[in-house]
Amino acid sequence: MHREGAARKRRLRGNVRVIGLTGGIGTGKSEAASILASLGAVIIDADAEGHRAYAKGTIGWRRLVEIFSSGILNDDQEIDRARLGEFVFANPQALAWLNAAIHPLIRQQVARAIEQHRQNGEHAVVIDAALLYQAKWDDLADEVWVVEAPPATVLERLQKRGLTPEDVRRRAEAQSGAEAALSKADAIIENSGSPEDLRARVQGLWEERILSVR
Numbered sequence: 149m150h151r152e153g154a155a156r157k158r159r160l161r162g163n164v165r166v167i168g169l170t171g172g173i174g175t176g177k178s179e180a181a182s183i184l185a186s187l188g189a190v191i192i193d194a195d196a197e198g199h200r201a202y203a204k205g206t207i208g209w210r211r212l213v214e215i216f217s218s219g220i221l222n223d224d225q226e227i228d229r230a231r232l233g234e235f236v237f238a239n240p241q242a243l244a245w246l247n248a249a250i251h252p253l254i255r256q257q258v259a260r261a262i263e264q265h266r267q268n269g270e271h272a273v274v275i276d277a278a279l280l281y282q283a284k285w286d287d288l289a290d291e292v293w294v295v296e297a298p299p300a301t302v303l304e305r306l307q308k309r310g311l312t313p314e315d316v317r318r319r320a321e322a323q324s325g326a327e328a329a330l331s332k333a334d335a336i337i338e339n340s341g342s343p344e345d346l347r348a349r350v351q352g353l354w355e356e357r358i359l360s361v362r
């Protein structure tokens with residue numbers, strides 16, 4: 149499914165097409181990003197950028213230690229992501245503090261990466277970000293594609309990964325805003341079928357919305 153959303157009307161930034169790719173846990177967003185990479189897009193992984201934003205000694209690292217104390221550090225004084233995740237997913241206020249401290253830093257890194265890829269002459273760049281709208285990074289993109297799947301399908305996929313229903317609920321709540329994302333999207337990628345079905349849908353959008361505007 150696709151629509152003429154607000155982002156579709158944005159002026160292209162140079163010759164590069166910037167796609168914001170988002171979707172909740174278990175929808176298949178990462179798989180869609182992998183398909184886009186195989187088609188020739190450059191992927192900016194917001195999660196990886198987040199890890200860099202609070203690497204040992206960075207501003208982000210100092211902010212999180214100040215907020216959460218040194219108890220979130222491992223023996224090497226790096227932030228223990230598992231420990232931090234367990235804490236914030238169980239505490240909405242802590243999650244809000246984490247996001248407020250780190251999201252602006254990630255935005256800066258993503259914006260710099262986009263500019264670098266533009267200078268390198270790339271044709272299409274994808275911002276792969278589960279929290280694209282919640283963090284207000286969607287304005288960095290020319291258009292937004294949202295991957296979605298029925299709740300029962302998502303639950304089945306995540307249970308196969310070893311997550312409990314409670315884990316799924318907490319992580320879904322941390323990524324709240326799915327309905328708003330769907331209403332704002334320029335393209336919705338329905339992913340309730342096979343990997344081949346997903347590839348066909350993503351490739352169709354790529355040909356229609358990226359290759360056709362070269």
